[in-house]
Amino acid sequence: MIDLTAQAASKRSPEPLAAKGGDLAYKHRLPTRLWHWTNALAVIVLLMSGLMISNAHPHLYWGLFGANFDQLWFNPPRFPGWTTIPSTYNLALARTWHLFFAWIFAFGLLAHMVIGLANRHIQRDLTFRRADLSPAHLWQDVKDHARLRFPTGAAALSYNVIQKMTYVAVIFLLLPTMIVSGLSLSPGFNAVMHWPLDLVGGRATMRSLHFIAAGLIAAFIAVHVVLVVLAGPYNEIRSMLTGWFRVPPGPVEPAVARERWAPRIIGQYFARVERTAQEDAA
Amino acid sequence: MSGGIGRRALITGAVAGAGTLLSGCDRLGRDERFQRLLRTGEGGNYAVLRLLQDRTALAQEFRPDQRSPVFRMNGVRMPNGDDYARHLATGFADWRIPVEGLVAHPQAYSMAQLRAMPSRTQITRHDCVEGWSAIGKWTDVPLRLLLDRAGVSPQARFVVFHCADPQSNGTMYYESIDRIDAAHPQTILAWALNDELLPPGNGAPLRLRVERQLGYKQAKYVQRIELVSSLAGINGGKGGYWEDVAGYEWYAGL
Structure with missing residues (x-):
């Protein structure tokens, strides 16, 4: 909204609070968009090459060490070729992919944090207001999510509280955990510092945590993509490519929005949930 | 506007995209120049770890x-x-x-x-x-x-x-x-x-x-x-x- 020309401003809504349904509004700035796609690429390559690395020894342990004779807590499945990079067994090549994209992932995240603080994206969009955290507001947000009721009007231009919580947890907790746990699997890095290993209880534990955190990232991606599809993929993806977002007119009938995008079975499920809720209310 | 991409086209696109990505990764992984690029990660790890490590760090x-x-x-x-x-x-x-x-x-x-x-x-x-x-x-x-x-x-x-x-x-x-x-x-x-x-x-x-x-x-x-x-x-x-x-x-x- 800052770098708008006057001409564009006349056609498009420059001020998010004044945005009305149907307006095009500038939602995502360039650094956010660049990081989003670079990071998406890095994370997908890391996940897929990581599954190949898991295939090399698909057993997870707790503690200082763990090998075939030791007590394990989980045997991950052998991941099929279409989920791994490369698609046929090659641990060396998977590691080469993994350790290259780890640099893009780690320094991308660092840059995102530094730029996000400098251009106040973090302070403005990812911090909680007192009102955000009131129990009534939280509960309303939970209900809106459960019913897939997407925000409309100006509210669609800022993150809702569950969205903020998720992004804060992913950016400041989950992704850094991934970096620290991955780095701590390196015997060379352990010689520099091994307090992260001591903190969690050893390398086998750290490897398990790395795997679990990867699972959480995969779960985040799945939910994220489903929500993008349900909220209107054209508009959402465009806003992450160009920055411009068409403000959904409100109040929209959630059933209408759903019917457009959700697979019918999901639509039917939520229609039933809503009917039951209405009957309960009546 | 938001109906620009239909559900079916989207799913087809996603599947085709994923398939291309996968076979593309295998092809890239075999390409020597791309392998050299990926291996700069290894060089980076060697340099950075040697920089961070005291020579005698135990x-x-x-x-x-x-x-x-x-x-x-x-x-x-x-x-x-x-x-x-x-x-x-x-x-x-x-x-x-x-x-x-x-x-x-x-x-x-x-x-x-x-x-x-x-x-x-x-x-x-x-x-x-x-x-x-x-x-x-x-x-x-x-x-x-x-x-x-x-x-x-x-x-x-x-x-x-x-x-x-x-x-x-x-x-x-x-x-x-x-x-x-x-x-x-x-x-x-x-x-x-x-x-x-x-x-x-x-x-x-x-x-x-x-x-x-x-x-x-x-x-x-x-x-x-x-x-x-x-x-x-x-x-x-x-x-x-x-x-x-x-x-x-x-x-x-x-």
């Missing part, structure tokens, strides 16, 4: 009660061939380990001589590239002692370990390390594991321990130590068996 050591109940044997457990069988039968009485190449005083050591030298005992963790790890107690002679006695030439940049175990393609195992790791206090030639002479499965009579790197660098059945200025002349030129045959990183600190 790998973590553990208490005796923190050891693995069973120290896993991996790779070759009993080298093929009559030679090794004969040495095993005679308790490695005739096993000689020359230290040669770019040194002022080449010499060869018997196992009895090595065991009589000042030793170090360390309880460290072995991390396999595949992901498993095991903690064991090693007793050994520090590599640095042998190198100091041999008088390493300033031209020597790498220490190469030639081993007695033939691999599936017929070549004998070999590995190499740089002189920073060669001079490290925990870089040792181990002749005992958990207070007993090394069993054949763990590399009897002598194996390398270079504790700040992964398992495949820990060459077993060490038979000859050579100081060289370049790795180019050794088999495939990448400095180790797994490096040459499968493309594993030469610097295995990560």
Whole structure:
């Protein structure tokens, strides 16, 4: 909204609070968009090459060490070729992919944090207001999510509280955990510092945590993509490519929005949930 | 507007995109230039870890009660061939380990001589590239002692370990390390594991321990130590068996 020309401003809504349904509004700035796609690429390559690395020894342990004779807590499945990079067994090549994209992932995240603080994206969009955290507001947000009721009007231009919580947890907790746990699997890095290993209880534990955190990232991606599809993929993806977002007119009938995008079975499920809720209310 | 992309087109697109991505990754992974690009990550890891590490920064050591109940044997457990069988039968009485190449005083050591030298005992963790790890107690002679006695030439940049175990393609195992790791206090030639002479499965009579790197660098059945200025002349030129045959990183600190 800052770098708008006057001409564009006349056609498009420059001020998010004044945005009305149907307006095009500038939602995502360039650094956010660049990081989003670079990071998406890095994370997908890391996940897929990581599954190949898991295939090399698909057993997870707790503690200082763990090998075939030791007590394990989980045997991950052998991941099929279409989920791994490369698609046929090659641990060396998977590691080469993994350790290259780890640099893009780690320094991308660092840059995102530094730029996000400098251009106040973090302070403005990812911090909680007192009102955000009131129990009534939280509960309303939970209900809106459960019913897939997407925000409309100006509210669609800022993150809702569950969205903020998720992004804060992913950016400041989950992704850094991934970096620290991955780095701590390196015997060379352990010689520099091994307090992260001591903190969690050893390398086998750290490897398990790395795997679990990867699972959480995969779960985040799945939910994220489903929500993008349900909220209107054209508009959402465009806003992450160009920055411009068409403000959904409100109040929209959630059933209408759903019917457009959700697979019918999901639509039917939520229609039933809503009917039951209405009957309960009546 | 928001109906610009239909649901079906979207799903078809996603599936096609994923398929292209996958086969694309395999093609890219085989492309030599792209592999070189990916391998800059390895170079970066080597440079950054060497920058962060004090040259003598120690790998973590553990208490005796923190050891693995069973120290896993991996790779070759009993080298093929009559030679090794004969040495095993005679308790490695005739096993000689020359230290040669770019040194002022080449010499060869018997196992009895090595065991009589000042030793170090360390309880460290072995991390396999595949992901498993095991903690064991090693007793050994520090590599640095042998190198100091041999008088390493300033031209020597790498220490190469030639081993007695033939691999599936017929070549004998070999590995190499740089002189920073060669001079490290925990870089040792181990002749005992958990207070007993090394069993054949763990590399009897002598194996390398270079504790700040992964398992495949820990060459077993060490038979000859050579100081060289370049790795180019050794088999495939990448400095180790797994490096040459499968493309594993030469610097295995990560």
